Structure formats: structure tokens, C-alpha cells
Amino acid sequence: MPEQERHKTRYPGVYYIIGKSPFDGKPEKIYYIHFRRKRKLIEEKVGRQYQDAMTPSKASHIRTLKITGKIESNIERREKRSERATLNYFFKIFREHKTHL
Numbered sequence: 001m002p003e004q005e006r007h008k009t010r011y012p013g014v015y016y017i018i019g020k021s022p023f024d025g026k027p028e029k030i031y032y033i034h035f036r037r038k039r040k041l042i043e044e045k046v047g048r049q050y051q052d053a054m055t056p057s058k059a060s061h062i063r064t065l066k067i068t069g070k071i072e073s074n075i076e077r078r079e080k081r082s083e084r085a086t087l088n089y090f091f092k093i094f095r096e097h098k099t100h101l
Contacts, residue, residue: 011060033063
């Protein structure tokens, strides 16, 4: 799939693409931010124009919070979610301690 054209906003690090609304298929702006954390460039989707009531200024504010570390990036949030204790995790620990089974 070809990459869609990015449109700049007047806020640094905030841009949008034109996508389709999942509900009615009408054109809708999808906002993205990019920033650096630990010398690594991170690009994240922030939200949709109508579905999430997202504006360029809101996206810029979210970008500022993520740069300062007050909000986790999407990657960090996913890593935390994968560290949660699950039934498979407990079963694995159980099998390690019950070696005679």
C-alpha cells in the first residue's frame, strides 16, 4: 500500500493524513505526532478528527506531555501491557516449581 501524503500543521511535530471514517466512509483527518525520546524518533497516531474530537492544538499538547514523560508513549504502554500477569504466566511458574509432575 503506498504511503499517504502527510500534511503539515502550524504546530511543530504534528501532521495529519486524510483517511476514511470507519463509520460512514467520509474523509477524515488522522493526526500523528513525532518526537524523540532517548535519541530515538517515535511517530505515533494521536487520534481522528471526528471520532476522537482531535485538533492540531490537542495533538501538540499530547506531544508535549509525551516528550516530558508525563504520558507514556504507545510503545511503552504496550510493553507494560505485555508484562501483566496472565494465566499462561502463572501456569509457567507453577510448572517450574512442580517439577515432579
